[in-house]
Amino acid sequence: MNRDPIDHFIEQMGFMTQEDGLPRIAGQVLGYLLVEGEPRTLAEITEALSISKASASTNCRQLADKGILTRVATRGSRADSYMAVTNPAEDMLAGMAARFRTRAGKIEEAAAGFPDSRAEARERVTVFANFFRTSADFLDEWTERAQRQMADTE
Amino acid sequence: MNRDPIDHFIEQMGFMTQEDGLPRIAGQVLGYLLVEGEPRTLAEITEALSISKASASTNCRQLADKGILTRVATRGSRADSYMAVTNPAEDMLAGMAARFRTRAGKIEEAAAGFPDSRAEARERVTVFANFFRTSADFLDEWTERAQRQMADTE
DNA sequence: CAATACGTTCAATTTGAATTGAACGCTGAA
DNA sequence: TTCAGCGTTCAATTCAAATTGAACGTATTG
Numbered sequence: 001m002n003r004d005p006i007d008h009f010i011e012q013m014g015f016m017t018q019e020d021g022l023p024r025i026a027g028q029v030l031g032y033l034l035v036e037g038e039p040r041t042l043a044e045i046t047e048a049l050s051i052s053k054a055s056a057s058t059n060c061r062q063l064a065d066k067g068i069l070t071r072v073a074t075r076g077s078r079a080d081s082y083m084a085v086t087n088p089a090e091d092m093l094a095g096m097a098a099r100f101r102t103r104a105g106k107i108e109e110a111a112a113g114f115p116d117s118r119a120e121a122r123e124r125v126t127v128f129a130n131f132f133r134t135s136a137d138f139l140d141e142w143t144e145r146a147q148r149q150m151a152d153t154e
Numbered sequence: 155m156n157r158d159p160i161d162h163f164i165e166q167m168g169f170m171t172q173e174d175g176l177p178r179i180a181g182q183v184l185g186y187l188l189v190e191g192e193p194r195t196l197a198e199i200t201e202a203l204s205i206s207k208a209s210a211s212t213n214c215r216q217l218a219d220k221g222i223l224t225r226v227a228t229r230g231s232r233a234d235s236y237m238a239v240t241n242p243a244e245d246m247l248a249g250m251a252a253r254f255r256t257r258a259g260k261i262e263e264a265a266a267g268f269p270d271s272r273a274e275a276r277e278r279v280t281v282f283a284n285f286f287r288t289s290a291d292f293l294d295e296w297t298e299r300a301q302r303q304m305a306d307t308e
Numbered sequence: 309c310a311a312t313a314c315g316t317t318c319a320a321t322t323t324g325a326a327t328t329g330a331a332c333g334c335t336g337a338a
Numbered sequence: 339t340t341c342a343g344c345g346t347t348c349a350a351t352t353c354a355a356a357t358t359g360a361a362c363g364t365a366t367t368g
Contacts, residue, residue, distance in 0.1 A: 005267030009279060012264050016257055021175045023356055034282060035275040042315070052358045057315060078314065078366065089285035103170055110166050113159030121189040125163060128188060131243035131300065138296045142289065177326055196345070206328045211345055232336070233344065 006035055010049070020092075025051055026059045030068060030084060039072040039081035067091040087150065093143050100136035104129045160189055164203070174246075179205055180213045184222060184242060193226040193235035221245040241304065247297050254290035258283045 010031035017027030028049050033040060040048075046056045060082045063069040068088045072081045085091060107129035114122040164185035171181030182203050187194060194202075200210045214236045217223040222245045223236045239245060261283035268276040 005264060005269070006272065006275070008267065009261070009264035012260055016261075019175050019253070021173055025356080034278055035272070037274060037278060053315080054317080054359075055357055058317090058357090061316090080315085087281070087285060089282055089289070093289060099173070106166055107163070107170075110159060110163035113162065115159070118160065118189070120191060121160070124188055124191060127241070128243055131241060134300070135243070135247060135296065138292075142292045142296075146285065146288070179326080207345080208329075208347080209327055212327090212347090215346090 009035065023055075023059055025049070025055050026063055029056070029059050029082075030063060030088060033069065033082060033084040034088065036083075039074060039083040041074070041077075041079040041081045043079060045082070066095050087146075090143050090146060093139055097136045097139035097143070100132045100139065104131075104133035104136065107132070163189065177209075177213055179203070179209050180217055183210070183213050183236075184217060184238060187223065187236060187238040188242065191237075193228060193237040195228075195231075195233040195235045197233065199236070220249050241300075244297050244300060247293055251290045251293035251297070254286045254293065258287035258290065261286070 010028050013027035013031030013034075014024040015027070017030070018024045028051075029045055032045060032048055042053065042056045042060065045051075045060070046053050049056075060069060064071055064082065068085060068091045069082045070085055072083055074081050108126060111122050111125040111129060114125070164182050167181035167185030167188075168178040169181070171184070172178045182205075183199055186199060186202055196207065196210045196214065199205075199214070200207050203210075214223060218225055218236065222239060222242045224239055226235045226237055228235050262280060265276050265279040265283060268279070
């Protein structure tokens with residue numbers, strides 16, 4: 001029985017990150033911090049989501065690495081806290097763009113190794129790779145634009 | 155020892171789809187068909203990738219559902235074949251856009267259930283959801299643009 | 309100098325999804 | 339009507355990743 005709308009939201013966030021190949025807990029943490037809107041310590045996160053200290057630690061660090069969470073040093077406490085950045089979705093998209101770009105690189109590289117007897121296949125694969133690269137550019141353009149919009153409406 | 159560049163490419167494609175939360179085999183199938191450039195039967199795919207008939211069948215169908223593969227009826231044979239669409243990456247992006255949209259919907263819905271005592275959280279979450287929706291729009295715009303470009307250079 | 313409070317790490321476990329093998333059903337051929 | 343060739347389905351297995359518990363290191367407090 002999970003009728004609390006906030007729990008439901010956090011749960012959904014978990015599923016979402018899971019779909020994206022991230023740990024479910026990562027999404028739950030983000031959801032929780034998004035709801036709270038203020039820094040929360042690892043202990044609080046552990047408690048609120050009923051997960052292990054280890055998971056909280058690992059996932060927070062990973063999210064912070066991706067730029068989705070920021071680490072906050074709270075005065076007067078040696079516990080460090082995390083909070084969600086203003087617009088986590090932007091950073092998620094930016095991460096996607098980055099992945100697209102390395103992906104394009106890998107594919108292109110692979111294609112370059114095709115023998116001349118497979119020239120047509122090489123061409124097809126290269127086109128495929130290019131699409132990813134251009135998509136990455138487009139995504140960057142879009143996130144940049146979104147950021148400007150945010151700045152404007154501030 | 156995997157020195158054949160084509161095998162390497164197929165392998166990479168497997169990793170890629172795996173990162174995206176799809177079965178590894180799905181990527182391998184797509185890679186294989188991309189290289190071949192022509193329809194291949196389930197039996198051929200099974201053979202080429204050393205996978206089970208069941209996997210080949212399931213994954214091909216799923217990829218076809220996503221619009222990444224097309225089913226081709228070969229004359230004079232009751233075996234049906236699959237081939238990669240001209241630009242599979244486009245359909246992959248389109249799928250992403252679709253996922254973003256349903257995702258935005260779910261989050262918004264969840265946020266709507268927040269009690270008024272959590273109005274600020276609701277606001278934050280709604281902004282988050284909106285970003286996904288708008289991103290979906292932009293992705294669609296982009297794939298459409300890409301399609302036009304393809305059409306132009308034809 | 310303990311003793312405590314914290315975050316991290318890592319091996320062990322759990323969990324969930326991918327993959328398979330085998331049984332099945334359908335279709336067309338003989 | 340039987341048979342062979344095909345794709346599908348589903349329970350069982352395998353596999354990889356997420357998650358945990360426990361041990362550890364470090365810094366802070368008294």
